[in-house]
Amino acid sequence: MASSPTLPRDPRRAALIAVVALAAIVLAALGAQALIAQIAGDRGIAPVAASGDIQVGGVEVDVTAKTAEEAREEGWREAMKLAWKKIGGPAIPDGQLYSMVSSVVIESEELGANRYIARLGVVFDRARAGGLLGRGEAVQHSAPLLLVPVLVTGGTQTVYEIRNPWQRAWAEYQPGASRIDYVRPTGAGSDSLLVTYGQTTRRSRTWWRNVLDQFGASDVLIAIADLDYQYPGGPVRGTFTARYGPDDTFLGSFSMTAPSQAALPRMLDQAVLRLNSMYEQALNDGKLKPDPTLNLGTPQIDPAIQRLIELGRAADAQERARAAAAAANDVAASPAPTPSETGAPAVVNSFTVQFPSPDAAAFEGAVASIRAAIGVRGGAVTSTAIGGVSVMNVSFAGDAAGLAAALKARGYNVRQSGNTLSISR
Structure with missing residues (x-):
């Protein structure tokens, strides 16, 4: 029997297959690196520790002396006097003034043979200086507020994806003397995934509550710096905007210009101070009150509706x-029934409920529906997986069978395994 002829191999087809296979391998490797890069890398800037001391920055000195060391010492003493004058301190002897300084912060300096040019920050001890400045009294402070510093440049919005000068300006800001209780993430690890510019555009209270719970904050402040570089090394124009809350409420805006990129850090430091003043003014005006809709555990009820509920309960109690x-009168002549145990109040137990969350709307609907089930005392989301299966920890007055029945009454199909219930529509 004759064998079938072998077809000649097409070299172009073989080369195409090899190229496609190589491209697939490269894309898979890049995809894996991209997933790791979302949280890996040296991206975080730890904020400075807050203290109650009085800090004065941006004090410029230009001093000459016989030696560089003497010029530097004289420059520091001059900075202390200028800083004290800047915050409205009364006239006091130099020795007393120097004793109230806890530290000197070097923002920039240039040393010569007999000249010292610098921009310094001076920190006064509040315990010693507060009485002279009239700042020893208690003042109103805000609730803990999560700070989201958004940098807009070149059409790109950045928060913690990479280190940037706006993040650094807020990290280096000393908020001890501010009346705003800032919660400043470091930006490392999962912070770059939780706190993004896209999060500031969401209005979902469920999403915001999950983010705020991670940082122990009650509400959110959004500080936006929109930088326009005129040309490389040239002036930088910045537009700074203060916003507040999950609804991105506008509080104020202003513009500043740095003469060069080298002067950009100083402009950003000044912008941070002005934004802090805006937030303090908003606190004075009563605009920084925590949003009650963010507290999902205690929903607000209209007083009229609450009154109707109370009247309904009273009528039900009378009935x-x-x-x-009437039942007592009917059984008065009948033999007394065998005593039975008095029903004990239901014990509140904790259960795990798994539910599909293909999108944000389905996630929010499921969370609200589970919390509204009869007998549910509370529910906290422990794992959010949009496009997958999310998990809640549910407190229920009863056993697992009772919770399953309550969820079935809400229209769910329930599968039970011990204290874990899986639900679906």
């Missing part, structure tokens, strides 16, 4: 009392 009295 039950009349029914009990």
Whole structure:
């Protein structure tokens, strides 16, 4: 029997297959690196520790002396006097003034043979200086507020994806003397995934509550710096905007210009101070009150509706009392029934509920529906997986069978395994 002829191999087809296979391998490797790069890398800038001391920055000195060391010492003493004058301190002897300084911060300096040019920050001890400045009294402070510093440049919005000068300006800001209780993430690890510019555009209270719970904050402040570089090394124009809350409420805006990129850090430091003043003014005006809709555990009820609920409960109690009295009259002549145990109040137990969350709307709907089930005392989301299966920890007055029945009454199909219930529509 004759064998079938072998077809000649097409070299172009073989080369195409090899190229496609190589491209697939490269894309898979890049995809894996991209997933790791979302949280890996040296991206975080730890904020400075807050203290209650009085800090004065941006004090410029230009001093000459016999030696560089003497010029530097004289420059520091001059900076202390200028800083004290800048915050409105009264006239006091130099020795007393120097004793109230806890530290000197070097923002920039240039040393010569007999000249010292610098921009310094001076920190006064509040315990010693507060009485002279009239700042020893208690003042109103805000609730803990999560700070989201957004940098807009070149059409790109950045928060913690990479280190940037706006993040650094807020990290280096000393908020001890501010009346705003800032919660400043470091930006490392999962912070770059939780706190993004896209998060500031969401209005979902469920999403915001999950983010705020991670940082122990009550609400959110959004500080936006929109930088326009005129040309490389040239002036930088910045537009700074203060916003507040999950609804991105506008509080104020202003513009500043740095003469060069080298002067950009100083402009950003000044912008941070002005934004802090805006937030303090908003606090004075009563605009920084925590949003009650972010507290999902205690929903707000209209007083009129609450009154109707109370009237309904009172009428129901009266009806039950009349029914009990009628039943007592009916059985008065009958033999007493065998005593039975008095029903004990239901014990609140904790259960795990798994539910599909293909999108944000389905996630929010499921969370609200589970919390509204009869007998549910509370529910906290422990794992959010949009496009997958999310998990809640549910407190229920009863056992697992009772919770399953309550969820079935809400229209769910329930599968039970011990204290874990899986639900679906």
